Amino acid sequence: MSNTIIELQHVSKQYGDTEVLKDINIEIEQGKFYTLLGPSGSGKTTILRAIAGFLDPTKGDVLFNGQRINDIPANERKVNTVFQDYALFPHLNVFENVAYGLRVQKIAKADIETRVDAALKMVRLNGLADREISELSGGQQQRVAIARAIVLEPEVLLLDEPLSALDAKLRKDMQYELRELQQRLGITFLFVTHDQEEALALSDEIFVMNDGEVQQSGTPVDIYDEPVNHFVADFIGESNIVAGHMVQDYLVEFNGKQFECADAGMRPNESVEVVLRPEDLDITALGGGKVTVDVDTQLFRGDYYEIVAYDDAKNEWLIHSTNPAKDGERVDLTFDPEDIHVMRLNESEEDFDARLESYEGE
């Protein structure tokens, strides 16, 4: 049986001449933590709004438990949104903010009390029910906003950059809390962020967005290890992206040399891009490695040295090395065949998945 709770089928949204969502097809399963990740203006909030019922797609369907909900008003959808600015009522105390939605639904007074208490306990705010909103810290306000949404027992919680107003330390604490809360509640979270580290840390599945399109969807590990294109490789984590061509299956040429790799299914001689993550590179004495570079700068980062170096073609290389180097020193880079990730130019996610399937497990 399918666990799909929300599905977007060929959803587009146009404002005037601008298409801000282009043929979005996503499936969201029950009980998982999903993230829409992408730069500002990529369409993340527009997707949330289409699911919440705050805007009509120009084309396409939004499905909830298999039923088309395009025409169902926002207040009848089984989703709730936690907004970036929390949108709390400043004149109501914590309890009344959380109780608000239940009062609108005309729930019995005794039930309201039980449910608000339970929601406040869930976000660890029991004891602060009588506080005014202005007397709360940013993190506490954030928790009130979450309590106000979960008290309505939505099947899906939409969270639009809910941590962006918090300082770095509190943001990290709240990341742990959010992840833990999602697991405890077992409801589906769809979280929006432009912070790739946050997305990698929190999510079961990520949709990487750019320019109104989903570039890639998958687990954080899939997206990090097997980026489908230049945008994803560049946006998620740090990457060295080098132009090259495929000699044959499992053999790629870049930097004037041929290297064994774990990729296949391209045309012989096809132009490709090669991704090497900084943490997969190390330095060794000249003659002992695979690519020769001149060290430009080096920073000690505690558990590794961050080195910037240039090869003879003046390509920049970022290396997280366990060994220190000297400025201006000429060294070799070492890496393993499985650390080379080869990308076709302009390959769709569908074609990429099909190609991977055709040779993986051979």
Ligand SMILES: Nc1ncnc2c1ncn2[C@@H]1O[C@H](COP(=O)(O)OP(=O)(O)OP(=O)(O)O)[C@@H](O)[C@H]1O
């Ligand atoms: N009501 C509107 N009228 C016209 N254009 C809009 C409207 N709402 C959004 N847009 C445009 O749609 C695009 C996508 O916006 P959206 O808010 O979904 O992006 P986002 O990825 O959530 O960005 P951010 O991280 O900055 O919130 C942007 O270019 C935005 O300017």
